[in-house]
Amino acid sequence: MENPRLNIEQQRAKFAFDHRTSKLSSNYDAMVKKLPAYVQTNGFVYAMAFLAEKDKGVFETIWKWHCNSSENTMKLPALNGISKGNFLPVLINLEDEKIRLITMETLALFTWLRRFVDDEKATEQS
Template sequence: MAIQNLEQKRLIFAMTNAKKDKPYGVMVKKVPALIQTNGLLYTLAYLKKEKPDVFETIRKWHVVEHNNFSFEKTEAKKDDNFLSKILDEKEFSDSDVRLLTLETLNLLKCLKRFVSDEKEEDA
């Protein structure tokens, strides 16, 4: 029952937070491959610099909505606090990073359902 509720929360979050512009949709579809190739931490650092709207959606899910790793909900230090806590070995073990990676991939799978890209508009 808890898994079903989490999946429902994830889908509702994805439906309400997915943006409909092309660059956002294209990037959401590319991020899982980036995570598989480069790892979660490098991908998040890239997204923070190059695609802040996608990064903010992922951060918002982990910090505000789901928050299974007890992130601090301070709005003043949005990005820095999120990445620095993940990088801190005292707070995040390797297994925690793996769980965070799996949860991020599941979120992106749900986001893909609600974004648009150029392929859908050409058809």
């Protein structure tokens, strides 16, 4: 019998590995490392508003995971197939419980992303 928790962790890891860099962001690795603290300090919606203006690469990664990724089996139906431009307005109007779910899912994804951007930097320096 397959463990569903293990399966979602594998899906997050695969997505994170595939999205460990971004051409839209000049400091993608630094923002990936800082984002969990921003989310915990300011809240998910405020952090996303910040990213929409300051770091389009990280914003796009989060949008892809929550709206367009077939790997994300925890995807909320309300976010399925939403365009990048409509992502923030839809987030603003979600119920608190759904925001909490998205926040926890994003933080879990960024646990993996942080591992891969760290590994990428270590490989480049050696």
